[in-house]
Amino acid sequence: MTGPAQGGPVPPSEAAAALERRYRRLLSWYPRGHRSDYAEEMLGVLMAGADPGQRRPRVRESADLLRGAVWVRMRRAVGWFAAPGWRDTLAMMSLLAPALGLTVAINSLPPAWLALGFSGPLSGFMARSWLVSVAGPLLLAAEWVIALLAVVLRKRLVALGAAAMGFATAVLMGILWGMGLAGQQVSLVAVPAQICLAVLTLVCVPGVDGLGSRGGPGGRVAIQHGRSVWLLIVGLPLLAALHATVGLLEATGGMGALRRLEMVAIAAHMLTGVPVIAVLAAAAAAAPAGWLRTPAGRRALALAGPAVDPRLLFYLAERLTGQVDFSSGPSGVGLAVVWAVYLALATLVAALAVTARWFPGGAGSAAAVPGGGGTGLTV
Amino acid sequence: MTAKPMQEPTFLILTALAAGPQHGYGIMADVAEISGSRVRLRAGTLYAALDRLRCEGWVDVDREEIVESRLRRYYRLTTAGRDRLAGEVARVRTTTAVAAQRLGLVGGPA
Numbered sequence: 001m002t003g004p005a006q007g008g009p010v011p012p013s014e015a016a017a018a019l020e021r022r023y024r025r026l027l028s029w030y031p032r033g034h035r036s037d038y039a040e041e042m043l044g045v046l047m048a049g050a051d052p053g054q055r056r057p058r059v060r061e062s063a064d065l066l067r068g069a070v071w072v073r074m075r076r077a078v079g080w081f082a083a084p085g086w087r088d089t090l091a092m093m094s095l096l097a098p099a100l101g102l103t104v105a106i107n108s109l110p111p112a113w114l115a116l117g118f119s120g121p122l123s124g125f126m127a128r129s130w131l132v133s134v135a136g137p138l139l140l141a142a143e144w145v146i147a148l149l150a151v152v153l154r155k156r157l158v159a160l161g162a163a164a165m166g167f168a169t170a171v172l173m174g175i176l177w178g179m180g181l182a183g184q185q186v187s188l189v190a191v192p193a194q195i196c197l198a199v200l201t202l203v204c205v206p207g208v209d210g211l212g213s214r215g216g217p218g219g220r221v222a223i224q225h226g227r228s229v230w231l232l233i234v235g236l237p238l239l240a241a242l243h244a245t246v247g248l249l250e251a252t253g254g255m256g257a258l259r260r261l262e263m264v265a266i267a268a269h270m271l272t273g274v275p276v277i278a279v280l281a282a283a284a285a286a287a288p289a290g291w292l293r294t295p296a297g298r299r300a301l302a303l304a305g306p307a308v309d310p311r312l313l314f315y316l317a318e319r320l321t322g323q324v325d326f327s328s329g330p331s332g333v334g335l336a337v338v339w340a341v342y343l344a345l346a347t348l349v350a351a352l353a354v355t356a357r358w359f360p361g362g363a364g365s366a367a368a369v370p371g372g373g374g375t376g377l378t379v
Numbered sequence: 380m381t382a383k384p385m386q387e388p389t390f391l392i393l394t395a396l397a398a399g400p401q402h403g404y405g406i407m408a409d410v411a412e413i414s415g416s417r418v419r420l421r422a423g424t425l426y427a428a429l430d431r432l433r434c435e436g437w438v439d440v441d442r443e444e445i446v447e448s449r450l451r452r453y454y455r456l457t458t459a460g461r462d463r464l465a466g467e468v469a470r471v472r473t474t475t476a477v478a479a480q481r482l483g484l485v486g487g488p489a
Contacts, residue, residue, distance in 0.1 A: 038426050044449035045403040045422050061421055068423025072430060 018055045020047060026062055029069035031076055088296030089303070090353055094204035095151055096304045098159070099233035101166060101197040102144035103308060105137045106240035108190035133188060136173040140166055140194055147201060148233060159205045167198035189338055193310035196342035200304055203353035236308070303349055306341065314338050385467045388428055391418055393437065393456060393464040400441035400455040403429070429454060437463055 023046050027039045046061070057065070143166040150159035174191045306313065317337035385393075388410075395401060395409035406429075407420050420428075432438040437460030441453040456464070 034426075034430065038430070040450040041403060041452050042422050042426050044446075044451060045407065045425075047449070048404045049407070049422075061423075064421035064423035066423070068427040071427045075427075075431065 015053045015055045016047065016050075019050055019057070022055075022057055023047070023065075026057060026065045026069075029066060031069075031073050033076070034072050086296075086299070086352060089299040090204045090349075092297055092300035093200055093304050093349065094159075095148075095233060096300050097197045097200040097204060097307075098144050098148040098151055098163070099236055100304055100308050101194060101201070102141055102148060103236040103240045104190050104193050104197065104310060105140040105144055106237060106244050107309075107311075108137045108188075109134065109244045132173050132176045136169060137190070139169050143169065147205075151201075151205060152233075156205060160202060163198050163201035163205065167195065167202065170194035170198055189314040189335070190310045192339045192342035193307045196346040197304070197307050199346035200307075200349050203350045206353075303345065306345060310338055310342070313341060384470065385463075387418065388420060388424060389432065390464070390467060391420070392425070392428055392432065393460055393467075396438060396454060396456040397461070397464060400453040402444075402451045402453050406454070432460070435463075436460070 020043065023043055024039075027035060027042060030039065046057070143162045147159045147162035147166065150156070150162060170191055173188065174195065177188045177191060314334045314337070318334035321333040391410040391413055392406060394413055395406045401409060403422070403425060407422075407425060410418055410420050429438060433440075437457055438454050439457050441455040443453070444451045
C-alpha cells in the first residue's frame with residue numbers, strides 16, 4: 001500500500017491536497033445517495049493507490065470513475081423496475097396476457113357479427129370485412145389458446161411463436177383496417193389491445209430473469225397460486241365465449257339494424273363487464289395466497305388489466321368527448337385514445353422487461369433490500 | 380434456479396472475500412493477485428460492483444474503522460454470496476472438466 005511519501009519537487013502534502021480535490025470533483029458525478037454511502041471510502045482507496053507526489057488522477061482512473069458514475073446512476077434510475085417484485089409482476093403477466101388476449105379476441109366477435117349481419121352473400125367488400133373482423137379474432141383466439149397452454153405447460157418457444165403469430169395477425173388486421181378494407185367495425189377497436197397483449201406476452205414469457213432453459217415462469221405462477229389463477233385464465237375466456245354465443249344468437253335472430261348496435265353492445269358489456277369483476281373478486285378470494293393479494297399480482301393486473309376491455313375504454317373516450325351516436329362507427333377521438341393507451345402500455349411493459357433482464361437485482365441503493373425477497377417467485 | 384454465468388470482476392471480488400472480510404483497497408490488491416495481475420480493478424468499477432453485490436445480498440458490511448482520519452469499511456461474504464460463489468465454481472468446474480477431457484489433458488483437474 002503506497003502512500004504519499006518522500007515527495008519529489010512538490011511538497012507531498014500540497015500535491016496530495018490537489019489530488020484529493022480533483023478526486024472529489026470526479027466523485028461529485030456520482031448520485032448523492034451513493035456519495036454519502038461511499039465517497040469518503042472511495043477517496044481513501046484512491047489516495048492509497050496514488051503515487052508519491054501525484055497531483056492529478058490518471059486518465060484511466062478518471063475514465064473508470066466517470067464510467068462507474070454513469071453505471072450507478074443508470075442502475076439507480078432503473079433499479080425500481082428491476083426489483084424482485086417487478087420480476088414477479090412480469091412473470092404474472094406472462095400468464096395473464098394470453099388469457100386476456102383470448103378474452104378480447106372472443107369478445108370482439110359479437111359486434112362484428114352484429115355489424116355484418118352474419119347472413120347474406122359474402123363478396124367484395126363484405127368478404128374482406130368479414131375476413132378482418134371475424135376471421136381475424138377467430139385466428140387470434142386460436143393463437144391465444146396455444147400461447148396460454150404453452151405458458152402453463154412451460155413450452156416457452158411454442159408460447160413465443162404463438163404470441164408472435166398473434167402479433168402479426170393483429171398488425172395485419174390493423175393495416176387492412178387502416179387501408180379501409182375492413183370498413184369501420186367497432187370490433188376493430190380491439191386491434192390495438194391485441195397488439196399490446198401480444199407485445200406483453202412476447203416480452204414477459206421469456207422469463208425476465210436468467211432466461212433459463214426450463215420454460216417461462218408462468219407455469220410456476222400457476223402452480224404456486226393454484227385456484228385463483230385458474231379461475232381467472234379459464235373464467236375470463238369462458239365468460240367471453242358466453243358473450244359471443246349470445247351475440248351470435250342475436251345476430252342470426254335478425255338484429256340487422258345498425259342503430260341498435262350501441263344498445264346491444266352496451267347490453268353485452270353489462271353481460272360481461274359485471275361477471276368479469278365478479279371473477280376477479282372470486283380470484284382474489286379463492287386462495288389465501290391468491291396472486292391478487294400479492295403486490296406483484298396487483299401490479300400485473302393494473303398493467304395488463306386495461307386490455308381486457310378495449311371497447312369500454314373506447315366508449316368512455318367517445319362519451320367524454322361528446323360522441324353519442326355510434327351507429328356510424330368509431331370516431332377519431334376514441335380510436336386515438338385507444339391506440340395511445342395500448343401502445344403506451346406495451347412500450348412501458350417492454351421497457352420494464354428489458355430493464356429487469358439487463359439489470360437483474362438492481363434495487364437502487366445497497367441500503368435497500370438485501371437478499372432478494374419478493375414473493376419467492378423469482379426465477 | 381437458473382443463474383446467469385457470473386462476470387469475472389464479480390467472481391474475483393467474491394473470491395477475494397471468501398477468505399475473510401477485506402476493505403476496498405485490500406479487495407483491489409487481492410483481485411490483482413488472484414488473477415495474476417491480469418485484472419486490475421479500479422475504484423469506480425469496484426464500488427459500482429460492491430453496491431450491486433450488496434443489493435443482491437451477496438456482500439455486506441462487516442465493520443468500519445477510521446484509519447489516518449479516513450473511513451475504511453470492511454466487507455464480508457454473506458451466506459447467499461457464499462452459495463452463489465459455490466454454485467459458480469461448480470458450474471465452471473463442470474465445463475472445464477469436459478473441456479479438459481476433450482482436449483485429452485490427462486487426469487483433468489488434479
